[in-house]
Amino acid sequence: MAVSDEQIRSKIVDRLGRVDSVLDVGCGNCDLVRFLAQHVTKEAVGIDINGSVAHETVHSEADDSLHTAECRRMDAQQMNEFADACFDAAISVHALHEVAQPERAVREIRRVLKDGGVLFVADFTEGETRWDEDYFTPEQLTESLRRAHFQAIDVEKVPGEHFMFASATK
Numbered sequence: 059m060a061v062s063d064e065q066i067r068s069k070i071v072d073r074l075g076r077v078d079s080v081l082d083v084g085c086g087n088c089d090l091v092r093f094l095a096q097h098v099t100k101e102a103v104g105i106d107i108n109g110s111v112a113h114e115t116v117h118s119e120a121d122d123s124l125h126t127a128e129c130r131r132m133d134a135q136q137m138n139e140f141a142d143a144c145f146d147a148a149i150s151v152h153a154l155h156e157v158a159q160p161e162r163a164v165r166e167i168r169r170v171l172k173d174g175g176v177l178f179v180a181d182f183t184e185g186e187t188r189w190d191e192d193y194f195t196p197e198q199l200t201e202s203l204r205r206a207h208f209q210a211i212d213v214e215k216v217p218g219e220h221f222m223f224a225s226a227t228k
């Protein structure tokens with residue numbers, strides 16, 4: 059069994075609700091950024107050190123209006139193009155473990171979040187062997203978030219899976 063994209067998307071909708079702006083860190087092919095613009099936010103921005111570049115308007119059925127989905131090339135460890143406190147929420151899916159210095163990325167994410175903004179993380183945990191990569195344990199992720207001064211840290215290991223969902227608040 060594996061945690062499906064549908065399960066991850068459903069969790070994101072549950073945890074974020076509806077907000078005006080969301081940052082997707084390590085967005086890859088930009089698909090999830092389009093989903094965010096359709097279902098969660100008016101403005102979805104993805105960044106990835108290697109990923110797709112896009113700037114699109116998408117129709118949101120949620121409020122029957124046009125929202126934006128934008129993906130840029132950027133290093134999560136140094137998001138200089140973004141001002142402090144410019145996003146309502148941030149997500150990172152299957153990506154934080156790939157960042158060379160994830161604690162720097164976590165600090166940068168906190169910097170660009172508004173006060174009270176939520177970070178949602180979905181990622182594999184230690185023990186997952188499919189891609190021969192190193193993953194955090196839930197305890198390590200909790201500690202990184204704590205050291206970056208996030209609050210209301212909630213890390214949930216998915217039963218029977220090497221996978222976790224986490225959320226934390228600036």
Ligand SMILES: C[S@@+](CC[C@H](N)C(=O)[O-])C[C@H]1O[C@@H](n2cnc3c(N)ncnc32)[C@H](O)[C@@H]1O
Pocket residue numbers: 083084085086087105106107108109132133134135150151152153154156157158
């Ligand atoms: C396994 S992919 C996941 C992509 C997408 N989030 C998904 O779930 O399909 C991990 C992504 O993290 C990106 N990445 C790795 N290091 C990064 C960094 N320092 N800054 C931004 N993105 C990074 C990679 O380029 C890659 O696209």
